[in-house]
Amino acid sequence: MPTMNMLQAINNALDMAMASDERVICFGEDVGTFGGVFRATSHLQERYGKARCFNTPLVEQGIVGFANGLAAQGAVPIAEIQFADYIFPAFDQLVNETAKFRYRSGNLFNVAGLTIRAPYGGGISGGLYHSQSPEAYFTHTPGLKIVVPRNPYQAKGLLLASIRDANPVLFFEPKRLYRAATGEVPDADYQLPLGNAEILKEGNDVTVLGWGAQMTMIEAAVEMVENEGVSCEVIDLRTLLPWDVDTVAESVFKTGRLVITHEAPLTGGFAGEIAATIQERCFLYLESPIARVAGLDTPFPLTLEKEYMPDQWKLHDAIKASIEF
Amino acid sequence: MSSTAKSNVVNVLEFLDGDEYRLPTFALLDQEGVLYPGIDAPSLERDKALHIYRAMVFTRVLDERMMAAQRQGRLSFYLQCTGEEAAVIGATAALDDSDMIMAQYREQGALAYRGFSIDEFMNQLFGNDLDYGRGRQMPIHYGSAELHYMTISSPLATQIPQATGYAYGQKLAGEGHCTITFFGEGAASEGDFHAALNMATVHRVPVIFFCRNNGYAISTPAIEQYAADGVAPRAFGYRMHVVRVDGNDVLAVHEATREARRLAVEHHHPVLIEAMTYRLAAHSSSDDPSGYRSRKEEEAWRVKDPIRRMKRWLIDRSWWSEDEENELLERYRRDVLESMKRAEKRPPPPLESLVSDVYDEVPLRLQEQFDALEAHIRRYPEQYPRGARSLGIDNTDEPQGRT
Numbered sequence: 001m002p003t004m005n006m007l008q009a010i011n012n013a014l015d016m017a018m019a020s021d022e023r024v025i026c027f028g029e030d031v032g033t034f035g036g037v038f039r040a041t042s043h044l045q046e047r048y049g050k051a052r053c054f055n056t057p058l059v060e061q062g063i064v065g066f067a068n069g070l071a072a073q074g075a076v077p078i079a080e081i082q083f084a085d086y087i088f089p090a091f092d093q094l095v096n097e098t099a100k101f102r103y104r105s106g107n108l109f110n111v112a113g114l115t116i117r118a119p120y121g122g123g124i125s126g127g128l129y130h131s132q133s134p135e136a137y138f139t140h141t142p143g144l145k146i147v148v149p150r151n152p153y154q155a156k157g158l159l160l161a162s163i164r165d166a167n168p169v170l171f172f173e174p175k176r177l178y179r180a181a182t183g184e185v186p187d188a189d190y191q192l193p194l195g196n197a198e199i200l201k202e203g204n205d206v207t208v209l210g211w212g213a214q215m216t217m218i219e220a221a222v223e224m225v226e227n228e229g230v231s232c233e234v235i236d237l238r239t240l241l242p243w244d245v246d247t248v249a250e251s252v253f254k255t256g257r258l259v260i261t262h263e264a265p266l267t268g269g270f271a272g273e274i275a276a277t278i279q280e281r282c283f284l285y286l287e288s289p290i291a292r293v294a295g296l297d298t299p300f301p302l303t304l305e306k307e308y309m310p311d312q313w314k315l316h317d318a319i320k321a322s323i324e325f
Numbered sequence: 326m327s328s329t330a331k332s333n334v335v336n337v338l339e340f341l342d343g344d345e346y347r348l349p350t351f352a353l354l355d356q357e358g359v360l361y362p363g364i365d366a367p368s369l370e371r372d373k374a375l376h377i378y379r380a381m382v383f384t385r386v387l388d389e390r391m392m393a394a395q396r397q398g399r400l401s402f403y404l405q406c407t408g409e410e411a412a413v414i415g416a417t418a419a420l421d422d423s424d425m426i427m428a429q430y431r432e433q434g435a436l437a438y439r440g441f442s443i444d445e446f447m448n449q450l451f452g453n454d455l456d457y458g459r460g461r462q463m464p465i466h467y468g469s470a471e472l473h474y475m476t477i478s479s480p481l482a483t484q485i486p487q488a489t490g491y492a493y494g495q496k497l498a499g500e501g502h503c504t505i506t507f508f509g510e511g512a513a514s515e516g517d518f519h520a521a522l523n524m525a526t527v528h529r530v531p532v533i534f535f536c537r538n539n540g541y542a543i544s545t546p547a548i549e550q551y552a553a554d555g556v557a558p559r560a561f562g563y564r565m566h567v568v569r570v571d572g573n574d575v576l577a578v579h580e581a582t583r584e585a586r587r588l589a590v591e592h593h594h595p596v597l598i599e600a601m602t603y604r605l606a607a608h609s610s611s612d613d614p615s616g617y618r619s620r621k622e623e624e625a626w627r628v629k630d631p632i633r634r635m636k637r638w639l640i641d642r643s644w645w646s647e648d649e650e651n652e653l654l655e656r657y658r659r660d661v662l663e664s665m666k667r668a669e670k671r672p673p674p675p676l677e678s679l680v681s682d683v684y685d686e687v688p689l690r691l692q693e694q695f696d697a698l699e700a701h702i703r704r705y706p707e708q709y710p711r712g713a714r715s716l717g718i719d720n721t722d723e724p725q726g727r728t
Contacts, residue, residue: 034544034617055545057514058481086480089516125401127463129479266694296698297691298683303452303460303673307698307712313705 001184006177009152009185010040010117013159014078016189018048021076023113024163026053028063028080037082038119038178064090064116068097071111071168078163084120084172085129091137098168099143114168115159119175120148121213121263123309127302133212133264133295138170139241139273145169145194146240148212152183157192158238165194174213181216197244199251203231206257206322209248209274211237214261214310221315230323240270248274249281256287257322261310266294288325291318346558350601351581352571356629358637360576367576371644377418377575378639379653380438381410381632386657387433387443388606391450391464394665395610400450402464406434408573408605411631412537414438415578416505416598420586425491425504427475427484430465431537431604432507439472443660447668454671459678482508482515485534489525489595492532496593503531503589505582510599511542513556522563525595533585534597537572539604544617557599565597572600573631576638603629676702676715 004012018024026041032055035042045053056063060081067079081087087094094116102110122131138144145167149155155173162169174181200215201222210218215236222232233251237243252258258278260271275290293310301308355361369377388405395403406413413434417426426435433446444455449467452460457468458476468476475491478484488506495502512518513536525532536556540547553559560567566588570581578600585596603626607614614623639645680687680695687695699716706713 029542030544032545032549037543037611055549057550058511058542058545059514059516061516062514088480125463127466127479128461130463267690296679296694297688298680299461301461301679302463304676304679304711307676307702307709308679311708313708314701317701317704 001186003182004152004185005179005182006149006152006155006173007038007040007179009156010159010173011042011044012185013156013163014041014044015047017076017078017160017163018044018052020189022052023074024052024076024078025070026078026080027056027066029056029058029082031055031080036080038175040117040173041080060086060089061093064093064098067114067116068093068101068111071114072101072109074113076113076115076163078115078117081116081118083130084118084134085132087118087134094138094144094170095141099141101143101168103143111168112166115162115171116169117159117171117173119178120172121174121176122300122305123176123213125302125305126300128299131300131305133172133262135172135240135262136264136268136270139270141241143168144241146172147194147238148172148174148240149238150174150212150215150236151177151181152185154192154236154238156185157190158194160189161191161194164191169194172212176213177216192238195239195242195244197238197247198236199233199247200236201232201234203233203255205231205255206259206319207233207235207248207251207255208259208261208315208319209235209237210261211240214263217310217312217315218261220312221319224312224316225319228320230319232319243274245277245281248278252278252282253285256285258286259291259293259315259318259322261293261315263295263310265297266292267297269294288322291322293318343553343558346561347554348557348567348569348599350569350571351577352574353576353580354571354574354634354638356634358634359641360638367580369576369579373418374639374644377414377438377579378635378645380414380434381575381635382650382653383437383657384410384414384434385632386654387437387446387661390658390661390665392606392610399665399669400464402610403450404430404465404609405606406431408626408631409537409539409602410434411575411635412535412572412578412600412602413507415575416507416533416535416582416600419579419582420505421502423473424502424586425473425475425488425495427488427491427504427506428477429481429484429508429512429537430477430479431509433465433467435507436467436469436472436474439469439474441467441469441472441474443664444667445469447664448671451665451668451671452673453668454674455668456674459682460674461678482512482517484508485512485515485517486521486524488532488534489521489528489530492525492530492589492595493528496529496531501590503533503586505533505535507535507537509542510536510538510540510547510556511545511550513559514550519559522560522565522595522597526563526565529593530595531589531593532595533582533589534595535582536597536599537602538599539572539602541604541608541614541618543608543612544614546618555599555601557597560597566594567597567599569599569601572602573629573634575631575635602631605630672714673711674715676712
């Protein structure tokens, strides 16, 4: 089985999607000849021609509006927003159009084929505008699916599933891991299920939950606390909307403790929704308050990025506090 | 009242494609830097011409040195103005120094012209404790209230409608000021550009929209950005005054911007200027142009270097010499290196800068988060050298200034 980094796995998935369905069309800023600023769309224009893989003018609301129309026509658009920080000019198209196309028309029309890819997250010295994790703005939007992969294998399988899912999907890619995460990825065409969390490691004392790049922080923190005798159950949520309440609740019934982490600011972050739902489901089983380890309630910094990040040491302390409550 | 001005009725069906709106390019200097024959010498006095030229040379030196520093790993990121110095500095020099500048991110030359010191550049680039932006933004996101230069924001084109609003405020204040906003031909594709131009003519705002048409938006060539004759003809759709100018001809840029300022301030006519130029360097230190354009194309534009052209004009007038040039280059190179060393050694911004300026005061909830962070750093000082240094518990040797 070949070893790939996350960009190669994404490129491989896009290639496979375009090869297997001629309705699949990739576009966005710099995705054509250049293959994208991160090279996720490398060689796609060469292989499938300029009509199916092309540069757009620099206009995000145009990219997503165009993608909505193209999807309504029956094509399978995969639009790239160069950085998730730059998705906001397209907020109206995503929130008022993409998410409501099917509902408002009684399914006379839909944008089932649409996938929007956007690199998100910090840890790359990107400062305010190349680091944000905007998922929670969109988890408040019924009608969208939101998917975040943690490694190359997951990225390929989840992206292919997102492209072929009969709903519009926002696919947030953890750019800190684009080249840093490598692993075995099958050559074959495969899909991983949307809406299903994955238990990465079983344990008894505490459930630790995250998605995307935060899974590397969780992995490091869990290694630390397990050396101190704490048994952790680790869950990657993978799909944020609609999210897999059952898997998380089942885990918390067993462990009685839950620590959730995301890079986005604490207030209004998706961890709050998870915490509220789990306390409702698992109230009598909880041994300690559900803990959130998140970014500060500030914009994303630069020089003090390391201090800002919800890293393994902050997670370590939160897990220990949950155990010792 | 009719929503269209004086539209005649015709009985013959005819579609128009706007080809009649092809705009000429205003230029005073030829490609060699010699005035076109038969035109009047522009009204640019010696001191001002040399001020402009020194700012152009300084910007080139700064860009060369800082890109080299980035390659050495001393700086996380850099972005050059190279090739566009005449457009940015020629325009800035045509304004009043109190006029507002709302730039995109490639306009460090405007700051250099207005007297931003080398140390001020370096403090921002290295995000140290003296950076006005408190080390929060990536390198090249300068700002200066004193020099009327709005702090740079990475999202493209957001500054363009803001310039319209700022200039409307200047009009109400009645002090005879205007705002210039710079942007690339790529950013002009954003909705914000169109909103800005429409509001500017509707409300008769003293604003100058200065498009640096440098041929590329990262890798995307202008030919894939728009199908029309550049950006300039869009002005007609908003009934805006417009001129296209050779952006590598500093005299033409200066002259056009001076007249644009007069129209904006005295007559409340907003103006669109499209400066035709070329981004000689990569988009940024994160980019490699060999993936999307040829060396041959770059070489063809290198011949049109705006600094070379202005230098020839200055030397022809006996206002400048090779000896002065060499002395200036040597001095700037030395000053930049010395300033860089000073800035690198400065401490990072204090830990409190993480939570200040989010609001006018730190809200209680955020203060609690900060207190928890401080306690955390005290438990793990070795993991947070900068935070620990700020708290006075530093015992590590992390090189300073790196981001």
